[in-house]
Amino acid sequence: MILTVNTAPLEKFKERLNLDAKKENLLRTMAASAHELISSRVFNARGGNNSNGELIGVYSAAYMKQRAKENRNNKEVNFIFTGQMHADFSIGAVEGNQITLGFQNSFNGDKKSWLQEKYGRVFDLTKQEIDILMDVATDFVRKSIGGKV
Numbered sequence: 001m002i003l004t005v006n007t008a009p010l011e012k013f014k015e016r017l018n019l020d021a022k023k024e025n026l027l028r029t030m031a032a033s034a035h036e037l038i039s040s041r042v043f044n045a046r047g048g049n050n051s052n053g054e055l056i057g058v059y060s061a062a063y064m065k066q067r068a069k070e071n072r073n074n075k076e077v078n079f080i081f082t083g084q085m086h087a088d089f090s091i092g093a094v095e096g097n098q099i100t101l102g103f104q105n106s107f108n109g110d111k112k113s114w115l116q117e118k119y120g121r122v123f124d125l126t127k128q129e130i131d132i133l134m135d136v137a138t139d140f141v142r143k144s145i146g147g148k149v
Contacts (some may be wrong), residue, residue, distance in 0.1 A: 047076020051124040090106040
């Protein structure tokens with residue numbers, strides 16, 4: 001027995017969805033969400049959290065004295081002393097199926113590496129952030145199906 005399936009309706013659905021043409025928009029939507037999630041978690045005046053959801057760390061007593069001169073009295077690490085690193089954290093270009101988050105200024109990129117050597121994984125997505133981004137992608141596809149994207 002040969003089963004024949006008419007795939008014409010699927011082709012029309014694929015054309016209507018047109019995700020290939022919307023890929024960059026999807027990547028940018030997800031990157032904007034990831035940028036906001038990471039920024040609010042890491043560059044937090046009350047103390048940033050790492051990729052495991054724990055405090056990044058606590059400043060040493062010696063560094064706390066230097067921070068106190070600038071009226072910065074929090075003891076929890078937050079990566080926002082001058083604000084330069086936070087301002088430079090940005091969304092990069094779409095290349096193929098990827099979009100990057102990172103730093104335009106190479107010094108801040110180096111600083112990120114040094115800070116992660118000292119404090120561990122900080123700029124990776126948490127499990128909760130990945131779940132949120134999956135919801136963002138799902139919502140984008142649903143809107144695409146409905147013709148709203």
